[in-house]
Amino acid sequence: MIEIIDLHKSFGSKPVLRGVNLSVEQGESMVIIGGSGSGKSVLMKHIIGIIQPDKGNVLIDDVDIGTLKEKELYEARKKFGMLFQSGALFDSLNVWENVGFALIRQKKMPEQEVRKLAIEKLRMVGLVGVEDLMPSELSGGMKKRVGLARAIAHEPSVLLYDEPTTGLDPIMADAINDLIVQMKGHLAVTSVTITHDMHSAFKIADRIAMLFEGRIIEVGHPEDIKNTANPIVRQFITGSAVGPIKIEGVNHERVFNRA
Amino acid sequence: MFRLVEILGRYITSFAEELGRVLILLGSTLRHMVTIPVEGKGIFKQMLEVGIRSSPVVLITAIFTGMVFAHQTYTGFKRFGAETLVGSVVALSMTRELGPVLTGLIVAGRAGAAMAAELGTMRVTEQIDALETLATNPIKYLIVPRFVAGLIMLPALTIIADIIGIIGGYLVTVGLFGASSTVYWNRTWEYLEAADIYNGLIKACFFGASIALVSSYRGFYTSGGAEGVGKATTGAVVMSSMTILISDYFLSAFLFQ
Numbered sequence: 129m130i131e132i133i134d135l136h137k138s139f140g141s142k143p144v145l146r147g148v149n150l151s152v153e154q155g156e157s158m159v160i161i162g163g164s165g166s167g168k169s170v171l172m173k174h175i176i177g178i179i180q181p182d183k184g185n186v187l188i189d190d191v192d193i194g195t196l197k198e199k200e201l202y203e204a205r206k207k208f209g210m211l212f213q214s215g216a217l218f219d220s221l222n223v224w225e226n227v228g229f230a231l232i233r234q235k236k237m238p239e240q241e242v243r244k245l246a247i248e249k250l251r252m253v254g255l256v257g258v259e260d261l262m263p264s265e266l267s268g269g270m271k272k273r274v275g276l277a278r279a280i281a282h283e284p285s286v287l288l289y290d291e292p293t294t295g296l297d298p299i300m301a302d303a304i305n306d307l308i309v310q311m312k313g314h315l316a317v318t319s320v321t322i323t324h325d326m327h328s329a330f331k332i333a334d335r336i337a338m339l340f341e342g343r344i345i346e347v348g349h350p351e352d353i354k355n356t357a358n359p360i361v362r363q364f365i366t367g368s369a370v371g372p373i374k375i376e377g378v379n380h381e382r383v384f385n386r387a
Numbered sequence: 388m389f390r391l392v393e394i395l396g397r398y399i400t401s402f403a404e405e406l407g408r409v410l411i412l413l414g415s416t417l418r419h420m421v422t423i424p425v426e427g428k429g430i431f432k433q434m435l436e437v438g439i440r441s442s443p444v445v446l447i448t449a450i451f452t453g454m455v456f457a458h459q460t461y462t463g464f465k466r467f468g469a470e471t472l473v474g475s476v477v478a479l480s481m482t483r484e485l486g487p488v489l490t491g492l493i494v495a496g497r498a499g500a501a502m503a504a505e506l507g508t509m510r511v512t513e514q515i516d517a518l519e520t521l522a523t524n525p526i527k528y529l530i531v532p533r534f535v536a537g538l539i540m541l542p543a544l545t546i547i548a549d550i551i552g553i554i555g556g557y558l559v560t561v562g563l564f565g566a567s568s569t570v571y572w573n574r575t576w577e578y579l580e581a582a583d584i585y586n587g588l589i590k591a592c593f594f595g596a597s598i599a600l601v602s603s604y605r606g607f608y609t610s611g612g613a614e615g616v617g618k619a620t621t622g623a624v625v626m627s628s629m630t631i632l633i634s635d636y637f638l639s640a641f642l643f644q
Binding site (some may be wrong): 214 | 513523627
């Protein structure tokens with residue numbers, strides 16, 4: 129279980145998180161929605177301990193990840209798998225070395241075994257015959273799939289998805305959504321996804337939380353979110369430029385109040 | 388006046404902050420260098436990158452430096468009849484100063500820039516974050532191999548540069564000006580001491596470690612996309628070169644008393 133308690137984080141004088149509270153149950157698929165620059169990625173990096181909070185706590189199975197020593201933190205991270213927005217594949221390694229990276233580093237099995245396992249994980253995400261290619265030879269959708277195969281290779285109990293459908297065409301995006309749903313079914317993992325793609329959010333979420341101005345302003349099941357009375361959430365899920373959420377740098381009077 | 392003090396203060400604070408971060412990175416690198424597992428594969432790869440791939444440029448620079456040094460010294464010293472000392476001058480200059488410094492500057496420009504660009508790209512494409520999520524310490528995996536490679540390969544390249552430079556001097560002095568080969572070699576060995584060679588190599592070790600540390604630092608803490616990577620790369624070469632040139636004086640003053 130993941131519990132985020134009163135999390136604060138600022139970069140320089142700019143506050144990004146201003147008291148985030150959220151809990152994710154075991155086996156649940158939590159989707160965090162919010163606009164660009166709302167701090168979703170920062171929140172996710174707190175969950176895995178890449179960023180340390182200024183104030184507040186992140187508890188993973190009741191262990192405060194912020195209090196762990198370096199070695200314990202790396203050990204705790206073995207519970208996680210993370211799919212990055214761009215895939216973040218290692219350029220200097222081929223596909224199977226990317227997928228089996230954590231296992232090669234752990235040196236618990238010979239490299240040939242890791243290769244076999246990587247091919248199996250690649251097959252799980254629908255990729256066949258790509259294991260010896262370099263990341264530069266893959267399309268955007270394939271990179272995401274390889275990234276997902278890498279995230280699940282060491283069989284984590286928590287999967288984190290950072291904007292999994294961003295930059296993909298609608299068909300590929302839907303295929304990635306299906307994969308995320310499949311992963312939850314097959315692997316019984318807890319997952320946290322950050323996205324601003326509402327189609328994706330409604331498809332993969334057990335619950336949806338909205339991050340706005342550094343706080344979680346609403347949490348609920350997809351149906352509750354669809355029928356919310358909160359004008360901010362409504363504006364976001366309907367994708368309207370007019371409403372309480374102002375676009376940074378845009379003169380709303382001039383742009384949206386045309387007679 | 389207040390404005391001037393304010394600007395100066397800001398520069399000093401930012402310099403101290405940057406120095407502090409470099410030193411913290413150095414401490415972390417040294418700590419991870421002595422912990423197992425040893426990053427053998429990564430170290431070997433970086434040794435090839437820093438050493439083998441830089442060697443053609445080092446060889447060309449060293450031979451022409453030796454040649455031009457011999458040319459200038461021979462024609463200059465001839466004015467007061469001291470041209471027989473060319474061998475000594477070339478050997479002492481190459482081992483004590485030119486070998487380590489020129490090799491350092493070449494490696495800074497070539498391998499240092501490559502280190503900053505590669506790590507910078509890894510940072511902006513979230514590959515360094517990905518390492519963290521895969522329970523791999525990026526300092527141990529990325530910076531330690533570069534640091535060890537710099538530490539080992541710069542002295543190795545310097546030895547080659549010293550030898551090639553002295554041979555370059557020989558080619559000009561004996562081949563072009565027709566001086567005696569025996570005199571050139573006798574003079575070379577007559578004044579050259581072991582301390583000249585190993586103190587030069589100590590400087591090379593320091594330069595190698597500095598290049599790797601500074602370039603890795605610049606790349607590792609890159610921000611701001613492609614532009615940031617460009618800035619990190621330029622910054623790495625400038626900062627490494629400055630570190631070499633400034634520390635060279637102090638190291639020389641300390642080592643060659």
